[in-house]
Amino acid sequence: MGRGPSIEGRKNAEDAKRAKVFTKLIREITVATRAGVADPAGNPRLRSAVDKALSANMTRDTIDRAIKRGSGAEGGADMHELRYEGYGPAGIALIIDCVTDNPVRTVADVRHGLTKHGGNLGTSGSVAFQFSRCGELVFATAGDAALEEKILEAALEAGADDVVNEAGESSVLCTPESFEAVQRALVAAGLHPSRADVVMRPANRVTIPAEAQETLLDLIDWLEELDDVHEIYHNAVLPLEAAE
Secondary structure, eight states, rough: OOOOOOOOHHHHHHHHHHHHHHHHHHHHHHHHHHHHHHHHGHHHHHHHHHHHHHHTOOOOHHHHHHHHHHHTOOOOOOEEEEEEEOOOOGGOEEEEEEEESOHHHHHHHHHHHHHHOOEEOOOTTTTTGGGGEEEEEEETTTTOOHHHHHHHHHHHHTTOSEEETTTTTTEEOGGGGGGHEEEEHHHHHHHSSSEEEEEEEEEEEOOHHHHHHHHHHHHHHHHHTTEEEEEEOOOOOOOHHHHH
């Protein structure tokens, strides 16, 4: 009878995954600090990055060191924000946001990943017109009509622009500027989102064949393994379990 992964093996895998998440969060805190001020109270982007880091159980000391690096107090590598646009399998539009200290390495890695999975890197603006920047708060509703109605009422009262119900989820949409206020109001109403962030949301989602879905998921996994990749957005319809 075969043996499953050892407890030590599972722990090592979990530790490696946690370290990768921390690397991305630290880079986001550093860049957010550099783009604004070192005080989260006066820097909404930094405040959001710190909240994410705390949710991931990052220590305050680690967060403070990342803020100091971003402010230049501890030197640190010069980090750049880069956005790549391209196409994946079945012509799916992709936006890949990166934070890196080596743009040459990053673009080579992203291009390689796209090519390897039947896609290609596009020029700036080649797919961005298919997306819009907005605040998005996602709630698991599983078709619960009463919960969907409660979310709708609270969202509209909070100043959200729209609520979209699909695939067992309710997505509250708002402007990036009103995101924090809408989030606070929903949480105050006892509604806690499973995901909440300012994102690039596609205007329309495209259904693709099952084999292309698998290739796209492989591509997303491959890109997410890169330390430099911060966020990935696409316009494909994917199974709910794959998108979580």
